[in-house]
Amino acid sequence: MEDLGMTAKLFETSSNLQLASIWLKRIVEGEQVDSEGKEVLTWTGKFLYEVDWSSKIPQKTSVGGGLALQATSVRPTFYSSLIRIAPKFKEAGMKTEEEILNFLRCLYQNLLTLGAPGKGHKKLKYFESKLGALLLHEISESILIQINNNGFPRTSISLKDEWEPSRNEFNTVIS
Amino acid sequence: MNSIQSFPNILKWQEHFQRNELRKFALFLRRLAEKVLLTEDFTTKTPQKLARLIIETSKLLETSIQEAPFEFLPSIDDFIERIAAHLRYIERARITQTPWSLVHSAEYFFKQQVGPKSNFIIRPTWSYNYSLIGEFWGFYKTVLKCWSWFPLDELKKKLPFEDNETIYCISFPRIERQNCLLHVNWGHELGHIFAAKWMETNFANMWTIVQPEIQKRIQDHVKKNPPPVDPLFKEVAIHDSVARLTRKTMDTARSGLCELVCDIIGVHLFGPSAIASAFEFASRYFLDVSPLQCHYYPPWRYRFREMLNYCEEDFENHSDISYHGSVIKPFINWLHQVKELTYQKSDIQILESNIITKEAYDFISSKSDIIINQVISLLPSCSQKQYKLHERSEFIEKLVERLRHGIPPNETVNLSKNPASLQDIISAGWIFQIERSSKDIKWGKIEDIDVLFRLVLKACESSHIQRIWGPELNKKEE
Numbered sequence: 001m002e003d004l005g006m007t008a009k010l011f012e013t014s015s016n017l018q019l020a021s022i023w024l025k026r027i028v029e030g031e032q033v034d035s036e037g038k039e040v041l042t043w044t045g046k047f048l049y050e051v052d053w054s055s056k057i058p059q060k061t062s063v064g065g066g067l068a069l070q071a072t073s074v075r076p077t078f079y080s081s082l083i084r085i086a087p088k089f090k091e092a093g094m095k096t097e098e099e100i101l102n103f104l105r106c107l108y109q110n111l112l113t114l115g116a117p118g119k120g121h122k123k124l125k126y127f128e129s130k131l132g133a134l135l136l137h138e139i140s141e142s143i144l145i146q147i148n149n150n151g152f153p154r155t156s157i158s159l160k161d162e163w164e165p166s167r168n169e170f171n172t173v174i175s
Numbered sequence: 176m177n178s179i180q181s182f183p184n185i186l187k188w189q190e191h192f193q194r195n196e197l198r199k200f201a202l203f204l205r206r207l208a209e210k211v212l213l214t215e216d217f218t219t220k221t222p223q224k225l226a227r228l229i230i231e232t233s234k235l236l237e238t239s240i241q242e243a244p245f246e247f248l249p250s251i252d253d254f255i256e257r258i259a260a261h262l263r264y265i266e267r268a269r270i271t272q273t274p275w276s277l278v279h280s281a282e283y284f285f286k287q288q289v290g291p292k293s294n295f296i297i298r299p300t301w302s303y304n305y306s307l308i309g310e311f312w313g314f315y316k317t318v319l320k321c322w323s324w325f326p327l328d329e330l331k332k333k334l335p336f337e338d339n340e341t342i343y344c345i346s347f348p349r350i351e352r353q354n355c356l357l358h359v360n361w362g363h364e365l366g367h368i369f370a371a372k373w374m375e376t377n378f379a380n381m382w383t384i385v386q387p388e389i390q391k392r393i394q395d396h397v398k399k400n401p402p403p404v405d406p407l408f409k410e411v412a413i414h415d416s417v418a419r420l421t422r423k424t425m426d427t428a429r430s431g432l433c434e435l436v437c438d439i440i441g442v443h444l445f446g447p448s449a450i451a452s453a454f455e456f457a458s459r460y461f462l463d464v465s466p467l468q469c470h471y472y473p474p475w476r477y478r479f480r481e482m483l484n485y486c487e488e489d490f491e492n493h494s495d496i497s498y499h500g501s502v503i504k505p506f507i508n509w510l511h512q513v514k515e516l517t518y519q520k521s522d523i524q525i526l527e528s529n530i531i532t533k534e535a536y537d538f539i540s541s542k543s544d545i546i547i548n549q550v551i552s553l554l555p556s557c558s559q560k561q562y563k564l565h566e567r568s569e570f571i572e573k574l575v576e577r578l579r580h581g582i583p584p585n586e587t588v589n590l591s592k593n594p595a596s597l598q599d600i601i602s603a604g605w606i607f608q609i610e611r612s613s614k615d616i617k618w619g620k621i622e623d624i625d626v627l628f629r630l631v632l633k634a635c636e637s638s639h640i641q642r643i644w645g646p647e648l649n650k651k652e653e
Binding site: 014 | 244246247249250253254256257308309310311313314317318321322323371375378379382383386408409410411412414415417418419421422425
């Protein structure tokens with residue numbers, strides 16, 4: 001079955017992340033957040049908390065099963081995007097994993113507070129907002145590419161590494 | 176001018192060019208859809224409904240693209256490409272492409288199950304497969320709702336169907352157009368609608384309860400053999416690996432469960448004929464392939480075991496109703512042979528040999544009974560009761576008798592007020608086919624099979640006409 005429902009959900013996720021990326025850039029330019037922006041920024045904050053296993057928030061707001069499931073689908077894309085933009089983190093002066101994880105937590109909090117400082121977190125600096133916007137854009141684009149293969153035909157007969165042993169996926173249980 | 180100064184202009188030029196291309200793309204799509212709509216030789220009105228949806232959507236996209244933020248242009252392009260490809264469903268639904276005498280009764284049957292607001296396109300596909308695509312209108316709405324600049328309400332007003340209607344497309348292999356007995360696989364495809372409904376509301380809650388445990392076992396597994404580590408991303412690299420395995424486990428569980436539930440819906444609606452058609456379809460493939468090697472589909476042997484278990488009652492000899500008499504017995508014997516294939520547990524060994532499939536199928540086997548009951552409860556009241564062959568045997572034997580005489584099995588007596596149901600006709604077709612080929616090794620030539628298919632197709636058409644127009648004609652006669 002070609003699951004149009006699943007495709008639509010991924011479209012929705014990609015659109016929300018893209019819109020949140022646009023809003024992060026607008027906020028840093030001093031624009032007021034409207035109701036649509038408010039909705040999408042809050043959703044993105046909650047969603048990324050759910051996606052990122054390192055977020056470690058003390059009192060996690062409970063999310064619906066639907067969002068948790070969506071998070072499971074998007075999580076590998078999130079980590080891949082993070083690794084892909086690693087040079088940007090280094091350029092921004094983040095030298096350790098801890099610094100990056102702190103930045104991410106601060107980003108999620110800022111999304112939830114619509115860019116305002118709050119309890120336990122600072123307002124994102126200009127370059128941090130840009131970096132956050134870049135990460136959201138990267139995840140959004142990556143989801144879209146997975147849906148449309150960037151316009152290229154999907155190869156149907158090339159042999160693929162179906163068990164991906166290099167990623168531990170097919171180490172047998174009984175071995 | 177140096178490169179830094181020219182950069183913003185180049186971006187603007189690129190945006191302008193991209194926007195124009197998309198507008199042109201939407202315009203071409205509209206014109207093409209209008210041409211397709213002009214072809215009026217469709218068996219039902221549903222292809223036209225989808226064509227109108229494409230025309231109106233592309234018309235509004237054409238005018239509203241100007242308002243879209245630049246960052247959204249790639250997703251608009253993808254959406255237009257996607258809906259352009261939907262035109263092929265319409266184009267292939269023309270009368271000459273389909274088993275037209277079956278299309279009306281099949282759509283009537285589908286609507287009975289899914290509801291009067293559902294619409295179905297039936298079309299052939301050159302690839303050897305059955306599939307259900309959809310739901311179209313829901314897909315369009317979800318995507319277009321994300322774009323605040325798109326006038327969705329205006330689109331709704333222009334459509335030739337109501338907002339709560341649904342459109343699906345059911346495909347069958349072109350080479351099997353006449354093979355109405357194999358088209359029982361549509362029962363499985365119909366099952367996808369109910370499985371999707373269940374998944375939408377229940378799977379997430381059920382999965383989120385078990386996921387932490389599964390994730391923990393996967394994490395232990397990864398930590399025993401950690402991936403190569405980038406010093407900057409030690410924790411992230413492990414999370415990445417665990418996330419991939421967990422997603423794959425969830426996808427394996429979800430897809431496997433979905434296919435198994437659909438198999439059961441097929442058997443629930445059509446009885447053992449659904450197993451026969453699934454077996455005919457699968458007989459050319461390997462029975463024990465890991466879901467990880469074939470897009471998460473469960474091994475065929477596993478599927479047959481589950482389907483056969485579901486209609487166990489039909490394998491018992493019901494002596495009180497002369498079931499397993501000479502007419503039905505060859506068919507039951509044939510199914511017993513399929514059953515024997517499932518005694519071997521090589522599929523289970525494959526599933527248990529890998530952490531992803533093991534976790535996914537442990538989940539499936541522990542939940543499938545409850546889930547199947549819940550999905551069956553989503554069927555309309557008229558279909559809550561399982562179709563059981565032994566309960567229909569007396570009537571079906573009479574239909575088989577008609578086939579023997581070269582008469583379409585649409586009724587048991589001439590001008591009957593009780594036309595045979597689609598399920599009874601198909602069951603009779605299967606029973607006749609297996610009986611003939613078991614008794615006469617020469618039977619099975621293309622002419623024999625062709626005659627059988629034509630009789631069954633004719634019966635489907637006639638019984639449908641009798642059901643729809645019969646009551647009215649009877650009134651006039653009175």
